[in-house]
Amino acid sequence: MPFSSLGLSPALVRAAAELGFVTPTPIQAQAIPAILRGADVQGCAQTGSGKTAAFALPILQRLQAGPHQQPRRTRALILVPTRELAAQVGEVMRRLAQPLAGSPRLKVAVVFGGVSINPQMMQLRGGADVVVATPGRLLDLVQQNAVRLSSVEMLVLDEADRLLDLGFTEELHRVLWLVPPKRQSLFFSATFPPAVQELADALLRDPLRVDVPATPANEPAIAQRVIQVDEKRRTELLRHLITGNHWERVLVFVATRYAAQHVAWKLHQAGIFASPFHGDMSQGARQQVLTEFKNGQWDVLVTTDLASRGIDIEQLAVVVNYDLPRSAVDYVHRIGRTGRAGASGMAVSFVTAGSEAHFRLIEKRQDLSLPREQVVGFEPIESEAAAGAPTSAPAGTGGIKGKRPSKKDKLRAAAARMPKT
Ligand code: AMP
Numbered sequence: 001m002p003f004s005s006l007g008l009s010p011a012l013v014r015a016a017a018e019l020g021f022v023t024p025t026p027i028q029a030q031a032i033p034a035i036l037r038g039a040d041v042q043g044c045a046q047t048g049s050g051k052t053a054a055f056a057l058p059i060l061q062r063l064q065a066g067p068h069q070q071p072r073r074t075r076a077l078i079l080v081p082t083r084e085l086a087a088q089v090g091e092v093m094r095r096l097a098q099p100l101a102g103s104p105r106l107k108v109a110v111v112f113g114g115v116s117i118n119p120q121m122m123q124l125r126g127g128a129d130v131v132v133a134t135p136g137r138l139l140d141l142v143q144q145n146a147v148r149l150s151s152v153e154m155l156v157l158d159e160a161d162r163l164l165d166l167g168f169t170e171e172l173h174r175v176l177w178l179v180p181p182k183r184q185s186l187f188f189s190a191t192f193p194p195a196v197q198e199l200a201d202a203l204l205r206d207p208l209r210v211d212v213p214a215t216p217a218n219e220p221a222i223a224q225r226v227i228q229v230d231e232k233r234r235t236e237l238l239r240h241l242i243t244g245n246h247w248e249r250v251l252v253f254v255a256t257r258y259a260a261q262h263v264a265w266k267l268h269q270a271g272i273f274a275s276p277f278h279g280d281m282s283q284g285a286r287q288q289v290l291t292e293f294k295n296g297q298w299d300v301l302v303t304t305d306l307a308s309r310g311i312d313i314e315q316l317a318v319v320v321n322y323d324l325p326r327s328a329v330d331y332v333h334r335i336g337r338t339g340r341a342g343a344s345g346m347a348v349s350f351v352t353a354g355s356e357a358h359f360r361l362i363e364k365r366q367d368l369s370l371p372r373e374q375v376v377g378f379e380p381i382e383s384e385a386a387a388g389a390p391t392s393a394p395a396g397t398g399g400i401k402g403k404r405p406s407k408k409d410k411l412r413a414a415a416a417r418m419p420k421t
Contacts, residue, residue, distance in 0.1 A: 003057075006032040009064070012057055015096045025050035030210045032058050035186065040207035042200050043188040048336055049212055051188050052092045055156050060097055062154065063106055063129050072107060072127030073151035077179065079135055079172070081162040082306075083112035083283060084290065089158065090132040097130075106130065109147075113137040114283040121146040135163070135171035142178060149178040157203070160189040161196045176203070191329060222335055223346045226359065226370045230380045231352040234322055235266045237378045241320075241348070242272055242300060249293075249316050252302045253334050255323035263322060264302040274300035305330060321349040324358055328365035353382040 003013045003024055016022075024032065027045045034041055035058035045051050059076050066075065078093075080086045090110030097106045109128035111120045113136050120137070124146045131138070131147060141147045157163060163172060187200045187207070200207075229237050242250060252274075254260050260276040267274035275289050275298045293301050305325065319338045325331045338345025351359045351372065363369055374380070 001029060007036045008032065008057055009061055011100050012061055012096065015099045016053065016057060018099065019095060021053055026212045027051050027210055028054040031055065034208040036061060038184055040184060040204040041186045041210060042204055042207040043210045044192055045212040052089055055186050056093050056096055059154055060100065060106065064100060064102055072129055074128055074131050074147060074149060075151055076130045076154040077149060077152045078130065078132045078156040078158060079163065079175065080132065080158045081134065081166050081168065083114055083134060085159065086110050086112040086132050086134055093130055093132065108132065111137050111141060135168045135175055139171055139174055150180060152179040152183055154184045155179055156186045158188050160187055160199060161191045161193065164195055164199065222338055224335065224370055225346065225348045225373060226351050227348060227373050227375060228380050229350050229352060229378050230382050231354060233378055234350050235263055237375060238320065238322060239267060239270050239272065247318050248299045250300045250318045250320060251316055251337050252300060252320045252322050253325065254302060254304060257304055259323065260302045260304055267300055272300055273298050274302055277301045277303040277306065279304065279306050317345060319347045324349060324355050324362065328362045331362050331366065353380060353384045356384050
C-alpha cells in the first residue's frame with residue numbers, strides 16, 4: 001500500500017519519499033488516515049516502528065490546510081522526554097516540511113533544556129507553527145512570554161512512558177492547563193503500565209487505538225546472543241569481538257557514567273575509535289559525539305541508559321550489554337537501538353556468574369530462552385554459586401525492581417491523582 005492511498009497530499013508523499021519512506025509501516029498505515037480525519041490516537045508501538053512520521057506527516061498536512069497568519073500561532077505542540085529525541089523529531093519535521101509549498105513556509109522550532117535559553121527565544125520570535133519541546137524548557141519559555149500555547153490545536157505526547165519515568169508528571173500537568181481543551185491529542189508510548197494508561201485516558205477523547213503487535217513482519221530482525229564471561233575479562237572480550245569481527249557502529253551499554261568513561265578509555269588505548277556518551281557530558285559535547293558517531297568518526301559509543309531510548313542511529317549494527325539493564329523493559333529499549341525499520345541487527349549480552357540470575361529474570365519477563373555461548377580463550381572460570389546471591393541483580397544495576405516502592409511507583413500514584421481534563 002503506497003503513502004498516497006492514506007490521504008496524504010502528493011507534496012507530502014514526495015517529501016516522505018525523499019527521506020526514503022515509500023511504503024508505510026503498520027503504525028503509519030493505521031494512524032495517518034485517523035489523524036487526517038482529526039481523531040485522537042493512542043499508539044502503542046515497538047521502538048523503530050516509524051511513529052515519528054506517523055504523526056509528523058498528517059500534522060503537517062493539517063497545518064498546511066489551515067489559515068496562514070502573522071505572527072504565526074503555535075498550532076502543533078510535540079512533547080518529548082529528552083533533548084536528543086526533541087532534536088530528532090524536529091529534524092524529521094523540518095525535512096518533511098522543507099519541500100512543501102506555501103507562503104510563509106511552515107516553521108518548526110525545537111526547544112530543550114540544558115543549553116542557553118536565548119537562542120531558543122530568538123528562534124521563537126515571530127512565532128512557530130510547530131514546537132517540539134521537552135516540558136521543563138517549554139514552561140520556562142512560556143513564562144518568559146517567548147511562546148503562547150493558547151492556539152494549540154494538535155498535541156502530541158511522544159514516548160509518554162519515558163516522560164513519566166523521568167518525573168515530568170508535574171510539568172505535563174501544567175502544560176495541559178495551558179493548551180486549549182478543544183484540541184486533537186495524539187499519545188504514543190512503547191509501554192502502557194497503569195500510570196501511562198491513566199494519563200492517556202485523561203488526555204484522549206474516544207481515541208483510535210493503534211497497537212502494532214510485534215509480528216515477524218514488523219519485528220526488527222535482531223539476533224540476540226548471550227556470552228558467558230568472567231566479570232573482570234569483559235573489556236578484553238569486548239575488544240576481541242570488536243576487532244575480530246570488524247564491528248563498526250557499536251553501542252555498548254554500561255551501568256554507570258564512570259564505567260562509560262573507563263571502558264571507552266580502555267578501548268581507545270587498544271586502538272579502537274571509542275567515545276563515552278553520558279549525562280555528565282555537556283549538552284554540546286553530547287550532540288557533537290552523537291553527530292560524529294552518526295558520521296562514522298567513532299566506531300564505538302560507550303553509554304549509560306541515556307542512549308537506550310529515542311536516539312535513532314541508522315545502520316547501528318551491534319548493541320552490547322556490557323552491564324545488564326535493570327529491567328526487562330530496559331532490555332527491550334536497549335536492543336531496539338539496532339535492527340531499526342526492517343534492518344537486521346545484533347544484540348550481545350555479557351553474562352557473568354554474578355549476573356546470570358538477573359538475566360534469567362529478564363528472559364522470563366520477555367518470554368525468552370536464549371542459548372549461552374562462550375568464546376574460545378574467554379571461557380569463564382567463576383561459578384554462579386561462588387558469585388553468591390543467586391536472585392540479586394548484578395552490581396551497578398541498582399537491584400531488581402519491585403521490592404519497595406520505586407520512583408516510578410510514586411509517580412504512578414501522583415499521576416493517578418491528576419484531574420481529568
Ligand atoms: P521512528 O520509530 O519514528 O523513530 O523511526 C524509526 C526509523 O524508521 C527511522 O530511521 C526512520 O527514518 C525509519 N522509517 C520511518 N518510516 C519509514 C518508512 N515508511 N519506510 C522506511 N523507513 C522508515
